[in-house]
Amino acid sequence: MKIVSVNLGERKEIDWKGKKVTTGIFKYSVDIPIFLDEEEVRGDAICNREHHGGIDQAVYAYSVKHYDYFKELYPDLNWEMGMFGENLTLSDLEETAIHVGDTFKVGDVILEVTKSRQPCMKLGVRFNDMSIVKQFWNTTMCGVYFKVLQTGFVKKDDVFELLKSDKTKPTIAEIYTQKRAQKA
Template identity: 30%
Template sequence: MSVIETLFAGKAQPLLRDGHAAVSSGIVKMPQQGKVWLSFNGLLGDEQGDRVYHGGPEKALHHYAAENYAHWQPLTPGTFGENISTFGMTEQNVHIGDIYQVGSAVVQVSQGRQPCWRLNRRLQREDAALKMQTSGATGWYYRVLCEGWIAPGNQFELIQRPQPDWPMRRLITALFSTRLLRDEWQQAAQIGQLSSSWRTTFARRLQSGQIEDWTRRLRES
C-alpha cells in the first residue's frame, strides 16, 4: 500500500512568461496540512484556470508518482500541479478503473494526464509537456465515488481492479504512440471505466484512421 506523502491544492492565479500574456492556471499548488475535504469535483480550495480542459468530475484529483521525478531532477513533488504524491504507485502497477479507499473517500482511476503548454510555462522550457508525454510518466486522474476527508499519511487501499490487463502504462502508450495501434484503440474504446473523452478519442481514431494533431496542446502559439 502507498501512503500520501504530500497533499497539494492551490487557487488559480496568473501564470506569466516573457513575451506572452498572463493566463490563469492552477498548476501552482501548495502542500496541505491536515485533512482536506474531497468532493466529486475535487479538493476543497483547489482551483483550475481553464475549466474546459482541466478539473471536473472525471479529473477531480491528479496523482503523480514521486518516483517519476527522477526524470526531472532537481525538481521535487508538487511542481507539476498534482494533488497527490506517493511512492509505490506508478503507471506500471496502477490500472484504469482501479477503485481505492483513501481516508474516508473512495476514488476510481478515470484516465491519464494529457500534458499541455501550461507546463512549459511553469518550467520555463518549451519541451516540458512533450517530454512528459513521451516519457509516459504523466500520472493519472481519479473520479470520486464517495466524498470524504483525505490527508497526508492516508493509505491507498485497493478495493477492486476491474481491468487487470490495462495498467496505465499500456493505456498511455495507446493514446500517445505515433504508431497506428488499431487493435489497442478498439479495446480501449470499450473500457467502461475509462473517461468518456478518452473513449471518444479512441473511437474517432478508429473511424478516421488518423491520430489527432497535438501541436496546440503541447506548444504555445
C-alpha cells in the same frame, strides 16, 4: 502506496512570453487535510474546466518516484511537492500496474482510476521550459486522474487500500501510450 503530500493551488495570472496566462498548476504542499469532492479538490483553483476537474478528473495524483527522473533534466529548479500540478503526491504510483476502473479506499474516501493526464503548455509554464511537455509525453510517468466515489478528507501519510482491480482493462500507461501515438 501512501500520500507523501497533499497539494493545493491558487488561481495565478502570469506573463508568459508577452501573453497573459491564467493557471492553477502552481500547487504547493499544505499541512492540513484536503477535501476530495465529486468534481474537484475543495480549495484548489481550476482555471480550465474543459480539461481539469469534473467527475472523471476530480483528483490528480503523481508519484514522488517520478520526480527523480525529471530532477536530472532540471537540476536547477526549486523542487517542491505539487510540481506537476498534482493534488496528491504518492509514494509509489506505477502507471504500468494501475488499471482503468481500479478502486481504492484512502481515509474515508473511495477513488476510482479514470484516465491518464495529458501534458499541456501550462506544465511548460510551471517548469519555465516548454521542453518538459515533450519529455513528459515521451515517458509513461503521466500520473492518474481519479473519480471520487465517496467524498471526504485525506491527509499526508494516508494509505491507499486496493478495493477492486480488473486486470482485463487497460493500464494507465497503455491508455497514455495510445493517446501519444494519436497525437504523433
